[in-house]
Amino acid sequence: MAKITKRSEDYSRWYTDVIMQAELADYAPVKGCMVIRPNGYAIWEKIQSVLDRMFKETGHRNAYFPLFIPESFMRREAEHVEGFAPECAVVTHGGGKKLEEPLYVRPTSETIIWAMYKDWIQSYRDLPLLINQWCNVVRWEMRTRLFLRTTEFLWQEGHTAHATEAEAEEEARKILQIYRTFAEEYMAMPVIPGQKTEKEKFAGALRTYTIEAMMQDRRALQAGTSHNLGQNFARAFDVKYQDENGELQYVWATSWGVSTRLIGALIMTHSDDQGLVLPPRLATLEVVVVPIWKGDDEMSQMKEAAHRLADSWKGKLTYHVDDREGYRPGWKFNEWESKGVPVRVELGPRDLQRNEATLVRRDTGERTTVPQDRILEAIKDLLEDIQSSLFRRALEFREKYTFVVDGYDEFKEKIDEPGGFFLVHWCGDRACEDRLQEETKATIRCIPFDRPAERGRCLLCGRPSDGRVVAAKAY
RNA sequence: CGGGGCGUAGCGCAGUCCGGCCAGCGCGCCUGCUUUGGGAGCAGGAGGUCCCGAGUUCGAAUCUCGGCGCCCCGACCA
Missing domain, CATH: 3.40.50.800 (Anticodon-binding domain)
Structure with missing residues (x-):
């Protein structure tokens, strides 16, 4: 049996070695794709069974939608197509003939699902509609990494429809809370729940919520997201319902997902130089x-x-x-x-x-x-x-490498070494966020829900800020 | 898509510069014996389109041309 590279020597080789040694996955003979082996798939099944139970306890039901999405559907929501089209696989031929309309292999299913919701929703009595799907999706990424980023991956995607904005908002936050509970209580992985910035939010969403975890190399990993889609998809697919007063209203939507990436998170949170450590x-x-x-x-x-x-x-x-x-x-x-x-x-x-x-x-x-x-x-x-001490150890690690920083020089000094989470003031301007990424490779991971109100000055431009955000280098 | 590296046994590699010896080494695998409280030892054995194609040559893993694939680093991303 081969030896595992030490974390201190080469972190990414260590990561691959752990996966190979534990027989969780293997490289497939297809570029960018992986085979999830029985040991790895068993973890996914466990993740599925726990989350599936949690979804059902909160009223969701499973369904299955097609893998193929007509190109015209993808184009209906402007931001969405702009965000996803570049990374899509597209089928142009079938049965030996060129297709009249190309079919996109789903990168996510909002469009095909909302095309169906149009038929399924007429009245406020049809709401809320709470559906989840376990499936595979394809995103043509340039650089791949086992479990963290592969061309095809497995996930669950929830898609819900609501009568009011408040209900949709409640749903999006409720799911994030489920993700948090799962991450902390089952994966023994502490996470920071919060909101994504405009720059980082899902293509087509009003707001994106996220849980962010710190890996052992002190980089951030987005472990799950929940989106309040507002009425964007309802408008794009013309999904209206009649309310109690007989008036037509656009439906409010959410979508949310976690993927096999969680297995990567699990490995990078707990495993050691001996190999895999599972909660x-x-x-x-x-x-x-x-x-x-x-x-x-x-x-x-x-x-x-x-x-x-x-x-x-x-x-x-x-x-x-x-x-x-x-x-x-x-x-x-x-x-x-x-x-x-x-x-x-x-x-x-x-x-x-x-x-x-x-x-x-x-x-x-x-x-x-x-x-x-x-x-x-x-x-x-x-x-x-073991379960509780793994969590405690991971939490202590995160706290040890979380820094409250006010000066940009100090930030730049520490972001590479030791790295970690940096609680910094930010004015809210996209320009500052872009500059931060360009100059340091760090991104704003989230605006934490529980951040205390605090007067400060933006790390980059010095303009006023009323609370700190989490900045880090991310996967 | 930019930069770098690599394709030789299941895995990791040597051999390639400078063409010619039976294509080798380590791990793993199979058989047998001895072992078994932190990665055992000995003996025997199986396993190869040397990435693909074309060319040069008496002769190609090795030289030339073309192609394909994979890995790593960047920009993108669950």
Whole structure:
């Protein structure tokens, strides 16, 4: 097995190594595309099941819309087509003939969905319409990176229609809150919820909300977005409803999504030089048991003891007994560590004799010995402790690299090294935002929801500002 | 699309400058034996359109021309 490049040596190689070693994904024989392997797909399925439950609990239902979008649909909303058309794959031929109208492979589904909503919505009684779709989308990116940016990726996209602006706004914020809860409670990844600037908002949206996370190289990663689309798409697709007074009104809309990029976020938040570290709540395999023996007699004895112990967890834990004979224990330890299994149970003759087992936690490597009759609860406790300490550690890391900065010189000095999140004053002007990006490669990640009101002067132009924004280099 | 690098066994590479020896090395894989509390040892074995095409030559992985692909760095992006 290959060694994993150290983070300190080459962060992006480390990232790829972790993915390859854990067998999460592989490069596909198609430019810019990846194969998500079973270990990676299992994480996605876990993400899906949790989020899907959360969406359904808030009244959303799943549906499926076509992969192909007629070109004319894409052109209906001006900002939208301008934002997306350059990065779209377009089908011009089918069945051996040139198509009358080119078909865009969806980069996102607002247009095709709103074309349908036009037929489905007539009355205020049809609202709200709360639909989600799990699917793939294609964006012809120039530079790709496993999970973070590939030509095709998997995601969910919610598309909702509402009678009032206030309702749409509430929906957009409610979903962002779901994303935040998921990121923090399941991924153990702290995020900053806030609003995108005009420059960074979704093409066609009124407002975009985002959750921003800090990776271990101190760069920001946009982990999920929720858009208040206003009436832009309703106007573009002529979707009106009749209100209680019999008057025709344009519908208010939202859309929101998270993608397989979350798996990249997971890796870059928790993993270490040994390989993948998974928060227990997203680990598909929680415990691996490694029996240890010398000689054939002991082998059968230890294998049996390991299976007996593990079988008592059936239905309570997901586990695997690694009783392969061709590999030595040390090899297995490394292998399971690189795959991110949160807890390892070692069971050797010494342990068996004392009716004990050895527990090793993946995040810290700490080992403890516990009596076998208490092992199930010990593992359960350990899993919870790993979950919460991963979050705590990530939060401490983010706080350590979050700087309150007022001077542009100081900003420029620190943005590359050490890097991180910079809380800075900004006048709100696009020109200053552009300049910041040009001169430092940093962008305004968001205007945090919970920022305190504070009088200050714009980092760039010195004009007044009434609160700080988060600036960082981003993926 | 601009800059850089690379295509030789599943993976990582050497050989290419300066043409000729059986196309090699490490890891992995298979078989056997010994091992097994932190990446085992020995022995044997399988595995190749040397990216593709054309050319030069008695002879091409190596030289020439053309093409294709991938990776990394930039601008773009979930």
